[in-house]
Amino acid sequence: MQSFGQRLRSLRNKLGFSQKDLAARFQISESAIGMYERDQREPSFDLLQNMAAFFEVSVDYLVGRVDDPKSVLAEDVRLFVDSLELTEEEILNKINLINIDGRPLSRDEAIEFIAFIRTKRAMEK
Amino acid sequence: MQSFGQRLRSLRNKLGFSQKDLAARFQISESAIGMYERDQREPSFDLLQNMAAFFEVSVDYLVGRVDDPKSVLAEDVRLFVDSLELTEEEILNKINLINIDGRPLSRDEAIEFIAFIRTKRAMEK
DNA sequence: ACACTAAGATACTCTTAGCTT
């Protein structure tokens, strides 16, 4: 599991940015960036969130709470999938987030999926 | 969109904890909790992550970056669902994260889900 | 160029104690 500083440095290098470049982007000194990367300082929540937005990662990833940029917290996933069951309104709001074979899952497909699992389980009894 | 302080207060009240209770849990003063809740102070990243773990929420939610406790970042969800398509090994690793009707989705059910959607789409053509 | 270090000034955070409701 990496630290905030390691994550920041890695994300910065991935963009080919110098500490100076990043400092200019966030309107702070180069030294501050270096301090963050060596885990000698921690930025404000506001700057933390700006960084997450800039690098397009979650704050959980940025602070080193999850290891893989492509992984998500188990709790988050559970809550998301649970939310699919609640109301059609909520499904409509979230449905465009899911892809299978690179194609978004439609509203109807999500509803059918849940029905499919429920039917399967009922038959098993 | 709520602030960190508002999130903290709401999560604490949901557990029926007093500021004193929470202070004892995190080994800090009651006053510090109050300061956080009024957005007059920000805790260290370490404490922030401890809080997220204790309340079982993401740091993104705790700092007010996402609005609904049941929602997650679109990017995270997309990446998660995409990962379901790759290999059976990955499915096995992630499958226990999903619940429907409070019951975990089995490995077979996940495979069937993907096949189900693919079959449906193939028939539509 | 780039990154790190030093040092002073500034600003923030923490606790204790007292106050309010």
Place this chain on the structure above:
DNA sequence: AAGCTAAGAGTATCTTAGTGT
């Protein structure tokens, strides 16, 4: 009891300037 406020001590952070690679 519960939460808020004040104030001082302690600590962290920020920038500039200088050093090293």
